[in-house]
Amino acid sequence: MAPAAGAEAGEAVRRAVLGDAHVDRAAAGVTALDAPFQDWITQSVWGGIWTRPGLTRHTRSLLCIAMMAALARHEELALHLRATRATGVTQAEISEVLLQVGAYAGVPAANAALKIAKAVLQEGAAPEEA
Secondary structure, X not given: OOOOHHHHHHHHHHHHHHOHHHHHHHHHOOOXXXXXXXXXXXXXXXXXXXXXXXXXXXXXXXXXXXXXXXXXXXXXXXXXXXXXXXXXXXXXXHHHHHHHHHHXXXXXXXXXXXXXXXXXXXOOOOOOOO
């Protein structure tokens, strides 16, 4: 059976945002246990949400950073911070988003997210100050 159009579009967006190396590593680790979930993410999230015209990839990236920080999803936060190179999010914007997280989700959430952001920025994975 051929992949759904959402899966094809999702794969393309996922690669554009996260990079081929990340997607290839993730695909290499897929097992029978998580294959249905990975297919669903690719088709529904990357292909169904990230391809919608209502928000830019830049805005979606900022939203993901805020939500992952607020929900303390640290691994996903680091992933989306690394993806900012492809989405055009700047350090200044990351700083503003995490300040907003502190105001609305709490200082501990923002502190943890800032620590992760500093580490990701130091490894050269996010854009320079705009």
